[in-house]
Amino acid sequence: MSEEIPYTVQPHPLTGVFNGKMGMWLFLASEVMLFGALFSSYVLLRMGATHWPSHEETHLNVPLATLNTIVLILSSVTMVMAWASLKMNQLERFRLYLGGTILLALVFLVVKYFEYSAKFSHDIFPGTSTFFAIYFTLTGLHGLHVLGGILVNSYLVLPGSRMWKTEPERFTNRIECAGLYWHFVDLVWIFLFPVLYLL
Amino acid sequence: MSTEHHPHPHLPFWRRYIFSTDHKMIGIQYALTGMVFLLVGFGLIMAMRLQLAYPKSTFPFLEALFGSVNVPQGIMAPEFYNQLGAMHGTIMIFLGVVPLMVGGFGNFVLPLQIGAPDMAFPRINMASYWVYFVGGVIMLVSFFVPGGAANSGWTSYAPLSVIATAGQTLWLFGMVALITSSLLGALNFITTVIQLRARGLTFFRLPFFVWAQFVTAFLLLLAFPPLEAAGVLQLMDRLAHTSFFMPSGLVVSGEMQEQFTGGGNPLLWQHLFWFLAHPEVYVLILPAMGIVAEVIAANTRKPLWGYNWLVGSVIFVGFMSFIVWAHHMYLTGMGTTLSTFFQATTMIISVPSVVILTALVLSLWGASIRYNVPMLFALAFLPMFAIGGLTGLPLGLTASDIHLHDTYYVIGHFHYVVAPGTLFALFAGVYYWFPKATGRTMNPLLGKLHFWPSFVLMNGIFMPMLFQGLGGANRRYFDPTMYEHTLAVQGWSVVISWSAWLLAVAQIPFIINLLVSLWAGRKVSDNPWQATTLEWAAPSPPPHGNFAAVPTVYCGPYEYSVPGRVSDFCMQHVAQEA
Numbered sequence: 001m002s003e004e005i006p007y008t009v010q011p012h013p014l015t016g017v018f019n020g021k022m023g024m025w026l027f028l029a030s031e032v033m034l035f036g037a038l039f040s041s042y043v044l045l046r047m048g049a050t051h052w053p054s055h056e057e058t059h060l061n062v063p064l065a066t067l068n069t070i071v072l073i074l075s076s077v078t079m080v081m082a083w084a085s086l087k088m089n090q091l092e093r094f095r096l097y098l099g100g101t102i103l104l105a106l107v108f109l110v111v112k113y114f115e116y117s118a119k120f121s122h123d124i125f126p127g128t129s130t131f132f133a134i135y136f137t138l139t140g141l142h143g144l145h146v147l148g149g150i151l152v153n154s155y156l157v158l159p160g161s162r163m164w165k166t167e168p169e170r171f172t173n174r175i176e177c178a179g180l181y182w183h184f185v186d187l188v189w190i191f192l193f194p195v196l197y198l199l
Numbered sequence: 200m201s202t203e204h205h206p207h208p209h210l211p212f213w214r215r216y217i218f219s220t221d222h223k224m225i226g227i228q229y230a231l232t233g234m235v236f237l238l239v240g241f242g243l244i245m246a247m248r249l250q251l252a253y254p255k256s257t258f259p260f261l262e263a264l265f266g267s268v269n270v271p272q273g274i275m276a277p278e279f280y281n282q283l284g285a286m287h288g289t290i291m292i293f294l295g296v297v298p299l300m301v302g303g304f305g306n307f308v309l310p311l312q313i314g315a316p317d318m319a320f321p322r323i324n325m326a327s328y329w330v331y332f333v334g335g336v337i338m339l340v341s342f343f344v345p346g347g348a349a350n351s352g353w354t355s356y357a358p359l360s361v362i363a364t365a366g367q368t369l370w371l372f373g374m375v376a377l378i379t380s381s382l383l384g385a386l387n388f389i390t391t392v393i394q395l396r397a398r399g400l401t402f403f404r405l406p407f408f409v410w411a412q413f414v415t416a417f418l419l420l421l422a423f424p425p426l427e428a429a430g431v432l433q434l435m436d437r438l439a440h441t442s443f444f445m446p447s448g449l450v451v452s453g454e455m456q457e458q459f460t461g462g463g464n465p466l467l468w469q470h471l472f473w474f475l476a477h478p479e480v481y482v483l484i485l486p487a488m489g490i491v492a493e494v495i496a497a498n499t500r501k502p503l504w505g506y507n508w509l510v511g512s513v514i515f516v517g518f519m520s521f522i523v524w525a526h527h528m529y530l531t532g533m534g535t536t537l538s539t540f541f542q543a544t545t546m547i548i549s550v551p552s553v554v555i556l557t558a559l560v561l562s563l564w565g566a567s568i569r570y571n572v573p574m575l576f577a578l579a580f581l582p583m584f585a586i587g588g589l590t591g592l593p594l595g596l597t598a599s600d601i602h603l604h605d606t607y608y609v610i611g612h613f614h615y616v617v618a619p620g621t622l623f624a625l626f627a628g629v630y631y632w633f634p635k636a637t638g639r640t641m642n643p644l645l646g647k648l649h650f651w652p653s654f655v656l657m658n659g660i661f662m663p664m665l666f667q668g669l670g671g672a673n674r675r676y677f678d679p680t681m682y683e684h685t686l687a688v689q690g691w692s693v694v695i696s697w698s699a700w701l702l703a704v705a706q707i708p709f710i711i712n713l714l715v716s717l718w719a720g721r722k723v724s725d726n727p728w729q730a731t732t733l734e735w736a737a738p739s740p741p742p743h744g745n746f747a748a749v750p751t752v753y754c755g756p757y758e759y760s761v762p763g764r765v766s767d768f769c770m771q772h773v774a775q776e777a
Contacts, residue, residue, distance in 0.1 A: 005317055007394050019319040019394050026386035030424045037425035037474070041432065041443065041467055048464055126439040130462040133441035141431065 009170045024177040028184050035188055038141070042134050042195065053131050055197065059122075060135070061115055065197045068111050069189065075104035076186045079179045086172040091164055098157045098175070101182065105150045112143055135196050142192055145185045152178055218329075220321035221743055225328050226307030227636065230629075232328075233299030236335060237622075238706075240290035243283045245699055250275045252696035254678045269347065277677040281350035282366070284675060286338070288353025289370065292479065293377050294335050296621055300486040301381070301419070302331065304628050305388060305412045307636065311734035311741060312406050314397025314750040314772070319390040327383035334376030341369035352675065354476070357444030357468040361436045362451060368437055371430045378427045381419045388416035397733065397772075399752035403510070404771070406732045406756040407496075407503060410510050411489030414517040415482050422478035422521065429471035436463075444468045466531055473524035481520045483617055485513060487580065487624030488555055494577040494627050495559055497730040499566035500767050502757040505558040512551035512558075519548040529600045538597045545595035552588055556581065571728075572646030576627035579654050580620055587615030590665060605675070608668025611661045619657040626650075626709070633713075634727045638739040639720030645712040652705035659698030663691035729768050732756055736772050 011018050017025075046052055055062070082097035119125075119132070126136040156178055163171040219225060246265070249258060257273035264270075269279035310318055318324045341348040346364025349355065360367050392413045396405070405413075432443040440458050447461030496503050503509060525533065525541040560581055568574065590612040593599040603609065626649070634640050670688035672679060679689055726735040733752070737745050750772035758769040769775060 005315075005319065005321070005395070007319075012394050015393060019390050022390045022394060023320060023323075023386050026389055026420060027382070030382055030386070030420050033421050034424035034428050037428035037471055038432075041428065041471070044467055044470075045443070045462075045464060049462055126435060126441045127458075127460060129460060130442060133435060133439075133443060136439075137431065137435050137441070137443075 009167070009173060018173055020173055020177050021180070024180050028180065031184060035141075035191075038138055039191070039195070042138070045130055045134065049130060053129070058131060058135075060197050061118070062197050064111055064115055065193055068108050069193050071104050071108050071111070072186045072189050075101045075108070076183050078104065079182045083172065083175045083179050086164075086168070086175055089168075091161070094175070095157055095161070098153055102150055102153050102157065105146055105153070108146060109143065109150075112139065138192055138196065142185070142188050145188065149178075149182050149185055152181070218325060220317075220325045222306050222310050222318045222321065222324060223636070223741060223745075225324050226303050226305070228328055229298050229306060229331070230303030232332065232335065233295050233303055236290050237295040237299070239339075240287050240295050241703065243287040243290070245703060246275070247280060247283045247287065248692075248696035248699050250280055250677065251679055252693045254680050275677075278350060279347065280677045281352075281675075282342070282348045285349045285352050285355075285370075286342070289338060289349070289373075291617075292353065292483065293374070294331075294338060296483055296617065296625070297381065297479075298331055299625055300483070300621070301388075301412065301415060302328065302384060304408075304486060304490065304625075304632070305384070305415075308628075308632060308734055309388065309409055309412050310391060310395070311635070311737055311745060312409050312732050313392060313395060313400055314733045314736075314746065314752065315391060315395035316744045316746070316749075318387050319394055320387050323383050324387055327380045327387065330376050330383065331380035334373045334380060337369055337373035337376060341366040341373065344369060354472055355433070355468075356472075357433065357436070357465045358446070358449055358456075359451070360468075361433060361444055362456065368434070371434050371437075374430050375427060378423045378430070381423055385416040385419035385423075388412060389420065392416075397750050397752050400733075400771070403507070404752055404755050406489075407492040407506065407509055407513075408486070408489035408732075410513055411485045411492075414513050415485045417517060418478040418482050418485075418520060422475045422482075425471050426475035429468055429475075432471075433468065466528070466533060469528050469531060470525065473527045474521075477524040477527065478520040480613070480616070481516060483621050484584070485516070487584075487621040488513070488559070490624045490628040490631070491559060491577045491580045493730075493732070494573045494631050495562050496757045496759065497631075497728045498569040498571060498574040498577070499562055500569075500759045501562060501566050502755075502759055503558065504561040504564070505554075506755070506757065508554055509558050512554040515551045516548060516555075519544060519551070523548050526595050526600075529597050530604045535597075542595060542597050546592075549588065549592060549595070556585060556588065571630075572641070572643055572650060573627040573631035575647070575650045576623045576630065579650070580623045580627065583615055583619035583623060583657070587612060587617075587620050590615060603668060605673055606668035607664040607672045607674055610674050611664030611668060614661045614664070618661065619654070623653075623657075626653075629713070631728070632734075633716065633720075634723050635734055635737075635739050635741070637717060637720065638722060639716055640723050640727060641712050641716040641720060645708040649705060649709040649712065653702060656698045656702040656705055660695050660702065663695050667691050726770075731758055731768050731770050733771055736770060 005019070007019050009018060015022065078097045078100040082094050082101060085091075085093040085097055124132055126133050156174060160174070161171065163174070216224065219228070246261060249261065255274070258270070258275075259273045261275060262270040262273045265279065269276055306318070306324065310316070338348075344365045346366055348366040349360075349363065349370035351360035351363050351367060355367065355370065392405075392409060432441075435441045436443050436445060436459075442459045442461050442463035444465050444467060445456065445459040445461055445463045446465060449456040449459065449461065492503055492509065523541060523544045525537055526545045529538050529541075590608070594603055594609060594612060630641055630646055667685075667688040670685065672685040672688050679685055679692060723739070725737070725739045728735070733750055736750055738747070752771045753774045754769060754771055756771060758771075760767045761769060764775070
C-alpha cells in the first residue's frame with residue numbers, strides 16, 4: 001500500500017520544488033491579493049478624498065520608521081543565514097541567526113508600539129480620519145503578520161528543531177518556507193513605508 | 200494490504216472519523232456537513248416563502264418555531280425576514296454548495312482521479328474542514344445574539360451593513376473563518392494536482408473534473424483574499440468607527456451618522472465584494488460541470504466531445520472571471536465608461552461557457568445513453584444551466600439591466616444556474632460516486648422518485664420568478680403587495696411557494712436512499728459504471744493510501760468504445776498492446 005505522500009522532502013523532478021515550498025508560494029500569492037486589495041482601497045480612497053494630509057500634517061515619525069525598515073531588512077538577512085547554516089550542517093549557528101531574526105522582529109514591534117502610543121496620546125485613533133484609518137489598518141495587519149512570524153520562528157528555533165536529529169533535510173525545508181514567509185512580511189513593509197510615511 | 204476496506208483500523212475512533220487526515224474521510228465530513236447546511240438554508244427560504252405567498256396572514260406555528268420576538272402575533276417581523284434572506288444566501292453558498300462541491304467532491308475524488316495516496320498536506324486538509332466547521336457554528340450562533348443574525352443581504356452592502364446589529368460582526372468573523380478554510384483547501388488542491396499526479400498522467404490526460412477543480416482552486420486562492428480585506432475594513436468601520444465605506448454627511452432614518460468622520464466610499468465595498476463574488480459564481484458552477492462531464496462520458500460510452508476545447512474553455516473562464524465583477528454594479532453610478540468595459544468582458548466570458556455546454560451536448564450525439572439516476576441528473580443539468588446562462592445575458596447588457604436589475608428576474612437567473620444547475624450536478628455526483636465511497640449502490644427507484652419531482656418543481660419555482668421579474672417585481676421586499684405594479688404577478692408567488700415546499704418533500708426519497716443504502720444498498724464491484732478514470736481502479740471503499748500499488752497511466756481519460764478493442768472501455772492504468 002502506498003501510504004507515503006511523494007515529494008514531501010525531495011523536490012519534484014519537473015517542478016523542482018517540494019510540496020511545502022509550492023504550498024508556501026501559493027499562500028504568498030493569496031497574501032499578495034489580500035494586501036493588493038488593501039493597497040487598491042488606499043489608492044481609491046485617496047483619489048476620492050477632497051483633502052489628503054501631507055506628512056507634515058500627519059506627524060508620522062519618519063526616522064523611527066526608517067529604523068524599523070533597517071531592522072526588518074536585517075532580520076531577513078539573518079533569516080537567510082539561519083537557513084544557510086543548516087545547509088552547512090551548523091545547528092548552533094542556525095539557532096543564533098534565527099534567534100536574531102526573532103529578536104529583530106521584536107524590536108520592530110516595540111518601535112511600532114512607541115509609534116502607536118505616541119498617536120494615541122495625541123487622541124489620534126483609527127476613526128480620526130481616513131488617512132489614520134488606513135494607517136492603523138495596514139500597519140496593524142502587517143504587525144499581526146510579524147507576530148505570526150515570531151510565533152512560527154520561535155517554535156522552529158526551540159521545540160521544532162528536534163526534527164533536525166531525525167529528518168535534517170525536512171527541517172531545513174521548513175526553515176526555507178518560514179524564510180519565504182518572512183521575506184514576504186519584510187516586502188510588505190518595504191511597500192508600506194513609502195506609501196504611508198513618505199508619499 | 201491486510202488493512203483493506205478499513206480506513207486506518209489501527210487508529211482510535213476519533214482519529215479515524217472525527218479528526219481524520221484521510222482525504223476521503225474529510226471529503227465525507229465536508230459533504231455531510233454541507234448537506235445539513237443546504238437543508239438549513241432551504242428551511243430558511245421555506246419560511247420566507249410563507250411570507251411572500253401569503254403576506255399579512257398570521258401563522259401561529261412560525262411564532263412557536265422562531266419565537267415571539269421574530270414572529271410577533273404570528274406575523275413575521277420585517278427585520279427577521281431580512282435575517283432569513285441574508286442567511287439563506289450566505290449559508291447556501293459559503294456553507295452548503297462550495298463545501299460540498301470543493302470540500303466534499305474535490306477532496307474525495309480528486310486525489311483518487313490523479314492516482315495520489317492522499318492530498319499533499321493531509322493535516323492542513325483536516326484544519327480546513329474544522330475551520331469551516333467553526334465558521335458555520337459562528338454563522339448559526341449569530342441568530343441568537345441581540346438583533347439576530349446579519350440582515351444586510353448576503354452581499355452585506357455598506358453603509359447599512361456598517362450600522363447593522365451585532366449579527367453583522369459575527370457574519371464578518373464567520374466569513375473570515377470560511378475564507379481561511381477555503382484558502383487552506385485551495386493551496387492543497389493546487390499543490391496536489393501539480394505535484395502528486397501518477398506517472399504518465401500528463402495534464403492533458405487529466406479527467407475534466409480535475410481540471411475544473413484545479414481552476415476552481417485558483418479562483419478560491421486569488422479571489423477570496425480581497426473579500427477578507429473588505430471584511431477587515433468593514434470590521435474596522437463597525438468596531439473602530441473608521442469610515443472606509445461611510446460617505447460624508449450620511450443620514451439614515453433621519454439620523455445623522457455623527458460617529459463617523461466620513462470621506463469613505465460605499466462603492467469600494469461593492470468592488471471588493473464582487474471581486475470575490477463573481478469568481479465565486481464560477482466556483483459554484485465549474486466543479487458542477489466537471490461532475491457532469493464525468494457522468495456523461497461514462498454513460499454515453501463515448502469520449503467527451505472536444506476535450507481540449509473543454510480544458511481551454513475552463514482555463515479561459517477562470518481568467519476572465521476576474522475581470523467581469525462590476526457587471527453587478529451597472530446601476531450604482533460608477534460611470535458608463537466602466538460599465539462599457541465590463542459589458543464587453545461579460546459578453547466575452549459567455550463564449551467559453553457556451554463552448555463547454557455545447558461540447559457536453561455534442562457528447563450525447565449518436566450515443567446509446569444509459570439512463571441511470573446520475574445520468575438523469577447530469578442530463579437535466581444541461582438545459583437548466585443553459586436557461587440560467589442565457590437569462591444572464593440581458594443582465595450583462597447595460598441597457599436591459601436597467602429594467603431587470605434587482606428584480607426577481609435576477610433571482611430566477613442565478614438560481615437556475617445554482618439550484619437546478621449546480622445542485623443537480625451535486626446529486627449526480629452523489630449517486631455516481633456513492634458506490635466508490637461505500638461499496639454499495641443507491642436504490643435506482645428511489646433515485647428516480649427523487650429526480651422527476653425535483654426536476655418539475657425546480658422549474659415550478661424559478662421559471663415564474665423570471666416572469667415576476669419581467670413584470671417588475673423587486674427582490675428583497677418584505678411585503679410583495681406593497682406596490683400596485685407588482686400585484687399583477689403576485690399570483691405566481693403562491694405557485695413558487697408551493698413548489699418550494701413540495702420540493703422539500705421530494706428530497707425525502709433522497710435522504711432515505713442515502714441513509715438506507717449505507718447498510719442495505721446492493722453490493723457492487725470496484726467499477727460498477729465501467730468507467731475509465733483512476734478512482735475506479737481503487738478498491739471500494741478505498742483503503743488508507745488509496746491504491747494497492749501506485750498506478751501508472753497509459754492513456755487519456757475517456758477511452759470509451761475504441762474501435763478494434765474487445766471491451767468498450769479502457770481504464771487509464773491499463774496498458775494496451777500496440
